Amino acid sequence: MNEPIFEANDLSRSFTVGSSPFRDLANHFLHDRQPTVLRAVDNVSITLAEGETLGVVGESGCGKSTLARLIAGILPVSSGERRFRGEAYESLLARKRDALKIQMVFQDPLSSLNPRLRVGEIVGEAAVLHGVVPRAKVKDYVVEILARVGLPADSVGRYPHQFSGGQRQRVGIARALAVKPQMLICDEAVAALDVSVQAQIINLLMDIKRDSGLAMIFISHDLGVIRHLCDRVAVMYLGRVVELAKTSELFASPTHPYTRMLLEGMPKISMQRRKFMPIQGEIPSPLNPPAGCHFHPRCPIATDHCREIRPELREIKPGHMHACLNIEAR
Amino acid sequence: MNIADFQDFARRFAESRSAVISLAVSVLFIVCAVFAPLLAPTDPYDLTQLQLSDALKPTGSKRMLPGEEVRANIRVDGGTASVQPASPTPTRLSIVASPCGPNCLAVGVEPPDAKLASLQVRNLPAGATVEGGRKHPIQPWWTLDNPDSNQARITSAGPLPAGLTLLAIAKSLEQETGFVFRLGTDNFGRDMLSAILYGIRISVYVGLVAAGAAMVLGTALGLLAAWRGGVADAVIMRAVDFMLGLPALLVGLAILAILGNGVSKVVLAVVIVQWSYYARTARSFAISELGKEYVEAARCLRLSPVRIMLRHVLPNCMPQIIVLFTLNIAAAISMESSLSFLGVGLPLTRPSLGMLIASGYEFIFSQKYWISIYPGIVLLVMIVAMNLLGDRLRDLNNPRLDR
């Protein structure tokens, strides 16, 4: 495999829940309650090759969006390192022009567009500011980008609320494309759209990927979409990656019990889109996850072992990794 | 904003008739404020123009010139008479004297149509009399009451002695002038129309400058608190809570009691009171905006925090801040007048609308309503117009509300 475009090593991000400077001060003196720490992303290591599309799936609240924001460089890490083309983010983010190479498409098409700016400015602003295109030529440039995502030229002067959901998402994609990114992170980019519109947006993303060879991280809880779009898939559970494999391999022979349960809930008719089927057992609170393997309370093959030891992600076949203590390569 | 945008904005604005009317009224008030010195018939700040005889005159009365006293020494030498004015201050009237035949001297005033209350000639020699006059019981003084022709004729049996010096004293009646107090006068004899025009000037100035400065300061602090969070947020918001907990008028009173009165100090007091409203509003709306994905998108586009706050977050908080601004203009005007009423705001010599209302308050039950009512109407119209204008601007400012 060639040199990865992006690489994350032991990435973690915690949030302190229910803290304020005054409460912290009080706690400091009273040795009262410790503020609760929520590990939204817990020791995640992934790589992304040039031109590759990596899918990330997992239930709601498992830390997919947090991971996306860490990768986009708009959320600081608690620990771990992120590298883009071998360069650590700390130095990359200081050079804004280069940090632009990582862009993101958001879930909510309306709230991800500033309601008070016209589409022309939404798409063109950063490109002009960072010198991607000279100010004098920005109008033509924006029209060209809009044409690429399938929006008419007169969209330039309109406000986001004057568009439909699918068109808004196209504006969001145009905004990311306008600064010539090399890596695109799509955080549930189609989840808020109607089914028919979802297909259009997915086709648009695939066209863009084919034309420009963009590396992509595609986050979704729609397994059908992931299977359709991605080269490799990472499955997340409560902040941890539990299985990582090529798409075909993962769908054909999932090894981790959690992945198997996910896929069992999915109808066999390929290409049929499907949301998660409810899995037996309750999703534990991310504030107070089970010790050892987070999945053990719901796992059919859990042993005492699983309650104590945290399983690390390990390779069981070339290119196929999972975090389960009990299952070995078949 | 280019021309097409502006035309579009103006067209949408004009769809509401009440908004157009209030815009016209507000512009009128601003014109009044700017051109008050040109529009006002008198300068209400010029204390030398005030005369107590004009005090509390009703609407439409004319200014009266008070009567004056003119003195002159008249030196009679043979057939001629020379007049030497002897009044301590310059006067409108002047005394003239001329011989009117042998043994006769006419003493009169210029201009001849002035109404005199009396004309007195002193130091007449024995044997000389003033026609129609009466003599002082002891002194050689002759007085003519209400002279028809403004003239006293001195006649004597023999020729007047050479080197004779007479003293003539003319007292004129109150005189009506062409100047009309269109809105009456206050208790200092100030023309209410002029006072109201200058009062609008002060109110508009205090309202705009104080509310504007408070808006800039408070919004900046609110945005800072929202953006930095943590300790900066805690400190700023505790200061806001503290300020909001204190009664506005009391704070204003305390500040002005320390600093003394004057327009700039009133402005300062209003800013100190009002910034907290803007800070609280700006912070809460900025925090809710900062949580939206478009801010994350802007961060991902590597825009600078200052640009994100000012170009993306601030405009989305602006409608609420503008509503607050219009309300606070009215609040600033009312705070200024309250402070003036309590005697710490503006000096008495520079009346604002609020102070005029306050100063007429004690006369309103003696039917001298005009001192309070006219400034009151002006203030009311001004506040209503500004609020309607602000409402319309808020609606236009929010593209989603606009169809």
Ligand SMILES: Nc1ncnc2c1ncn2[C@@H]1O[C@H](COP(=O)(O)OP(=O)(O)OP(=O)(O)O)[C@@H](O)[C@H]1O
């Ligand atoms: N700023 C934050 N402060 C505190 N907790 C947070 C914050 N952001 C996320 N979390 C918590 O981190 C966990 C992971 O959140 P995240 O948004 O990454 O999940 P997700 O997988 O994207 O979920 P969804 O599918 O619902 O979008 C959640 O429990 C969430 O409550």
Ligand SMILES: [Mg+2]
């Ligand atoms: Mg999410």
